[in-house]
Amino acid sequence: MAETGPEGGAAAALTGALVQYPSRARPVGPLDLTVAAGEIVALVGASGAGKSTVLRLLAGLEVPTGGTVFRRPGRGRTGFVFQNATLMPWADALANVALPLALSGVSPERSRHRATEALAAVGLGDRTDARPDQLSGGMAMRVSLARALVTAPDLLLLDEPFAALDSVTRRRLIEDLHRLWASRTPRPAIVFVTHDVEEAVYLAGRVIVLDAATGRPVADLVSPGPLPRPASWRTDPAWRNAVEVVASALAATMDAAA
Known part of the structure; x- marks a missing residue:
């Protein structure tokens, strides 16, 4: 359904949102949040x-099958961190964090700079060139968090x-x-x-x-x-x-x- 805004102070909202899955007898919802x-x-x-x-x-x-969802418009407004770090295994931490910026058309130089700052903010300023298989589980999740925050959502x-x-x-x-x-x-x-x-x-x-x-x-x-x-x-x-x-x-x- 259409994404409509309920009020100016909300970052996001669900209004009567309903989701029906084929494998589920009852729908999820309606959700108001x-x-x-x-x-x-x-x-x-x-x-x-x-x-x-x-x-x-x-x-x-x-x-949603029914109801409305409101999110602020604009690319990079929402960051998502999943249960698994979901990092690109072939890329180093810097490239993983810079990915959302690169996809948004930010210049490579600016992307690297902002990704470096984001990694430093999560305590991994010295691991920018480490690949995911060289990181502990906690470190990998920090990289994922830095990637979600790099666009300032x-x-x-x-x-x-x-x-x-x-x-x-x-x-x-x-x-x-x-x-x-x-x-x-x-x-x-x-x-x-x-x-x-x-x-x-x-x-x-x-x-x-x-x-x-x-x-x-x-x-x-x-x-x-x-x-x-x-x-x-x-x-x-x-x-x-x-x-x-x-x-x-x-x-x-x-x-x-x-």
Whole structure:
């Protein structure tokens, strides 16, 4: 359906968006979701609830069966980080990060310069010539993040990008993501899909729980405290309470679908 804008302050929005898959008895949706400019939103839900469908709709990779999708017009406005790093195996980190700029017609010199800055921002300024098989999983994901940020998008979509990483690396990458988000002017809106409730509450200012059967948002919960998080925030009782509230909402949707 047509991409229409609901309001000037939104980075993206779904209005009554519905997706019918041939292999699925019930459609995903209808979905109503507005992501404000500069906010961080986490999506949680059971497997198959439609979390990735929401991201694909917001990215323009999926066309809704019904309803509308709003995204800000213009190439490079949306960045996408997948669960796997999806890097070109034959190219070095610099070429991988510069790819979106090259595809947009940016000159090779300017593309290399901006890609070098993006890699330095994610802590890989000394690995510009490394190929993907020379990088750890965490490093490869940093390259993927740099590639998504190199166009300075208004909207950054992340589909469980840290799921395959160990807990220490995941924590470090979340801190890096907060730092990169806070350093941008204006700050991009971020929509982050995860199965990890603690990760969702820590990362986002707002956590949306999707119904296990329909994919509709059934809970929209504020995650308390400032972003980026202070060093001791995981020990704050407010964080633990928020985790339990989200976990209970998620369990309720799964019980209802069982």
